[in-house]
């Protein structure tokens with residue numbers, strides 16, 4: 001079981017990680033704001049993207065069938081894998097058929113999901129991640145800590161130390177020199193690799209093409225230099241038509257990195273002669289999500305990472321606290337759906353339900369609603385935490401009975417003076433103590449709204 005509280009406690013004691021994550025997420029949010037200000041029809045684009053995804057979800061098998069037919073006609077070799085194990089074996093079979101010993105790969109969360117790297121390693125195949133962030137976490141022996149920015153938790157100093165210790169780089173903290181070192185290290189790998197792997201951002205049903213967006217050019221090199229290319233992708237990446245693609249491209253980058261567009265957009269619409277391109281379509285629980293009236297909405301995710309950037313929990317603890325390849329608000333839902341209740345039953349509670357994720361999501365996924373439903377399911381199976389039911393009932397009484405409300409808040413506003421230091425509440429006792437463990441609380445106002453109303457009405 002993923003122990004979110006334990007993970008979060010550990011991370012919160014490390015100010016370097018907390019600062020690094022906070023700086024990076026807030027920076028991405030600021031850039032997003034600046035960029036969407038310059039896209040007057042951004043809200044309209046969000047609606048159109050949502051509609052396109054709804055179309056796919058509403059008629060999923062037909063769109064998938066159409067994609068497979070068109071992709072095959074384009075010369076791609078299409079495979080389907082029901083679960084992670086089947087996907088791993090399929091990929092291994094293709095690589096073995098080509099005698100592959102080394103593979104270069106561009107960023108793919110689906111590959112992380114099926115844990116392909118250790119599997120290939122155990123079969124004597126070395127896979128190099130070529131996205132800079134992925135490469136850094138691979139060298140560090142860690143998991144990505146953000147859907148789009150895998151090394152968000154690491155500082156320049158840590159990366160410098162890592163590269164010099166593990167790869168023999170002459171120690172430098174200059175970002176340009178560090179990047180150049182990684183670039184030169186990986187450059188050699190592209191030319192020697194026997195196969196290239198990638199994910200896909202979009203699978204276009206009506207043309208049978210697939211689309212990869214990126215910023216570093218590494219995906220282009222990984223997918224075109226080696227003799228064989230394997231695309232590993234979840235079946236949810238479908239979009240109905242190539243006419244929908246511009247809509248998605250216009251909302252993805254601003255929501256993710258705050259760029260107007262990613263630097264490279266590659267549309268693969270035909271397999272070049274003499275070169276094999278395999279597309280491995282992975283289910284691994286996605287059809288189960290499709291059948292679930294609440295969870296199916298999460299399949300619309302275009303993996304921009306915006307909900308992580310804006311989440312007050314993620315901003316504090318970063319992705320590793322979630323103990324899964326998928327982190328942040330949408331990651332909770334995906335982890336629960338893919339890896340199951342027993343693994344993820346703590347995660348739905350790692351949210352304030354503030355709604356910021358719903359506001360920012362470019363395809364308007366109602367993440368808080370899904371999280372609330374997951375909480376309901378967890379409590380139904382596990383029962384609530386001790387004392388929780390009593391607390392909730394007391395709270396419900398306070399909020400629904402005018403008399404209790406009046407008395408309760410008057411008492412609370414008097415009692416709080418015991419815990420107040422200056423103008424903040426610094427610590428609460430007993431079961432309430434975790435609320436003030438890592439933050440100060442705003443105290444209740446001296447006068448209630450009712451009292452103020454009465455006074456002003458009187459005046």
Ligand code: SF4
Pocket residue numbers: 147255300301302303304305306307308330357360361362363364365
């Ligand atoms: S849920 Fe929405 S905001 Fe979060 S990663 Fe997916 S598309 Fe982006």
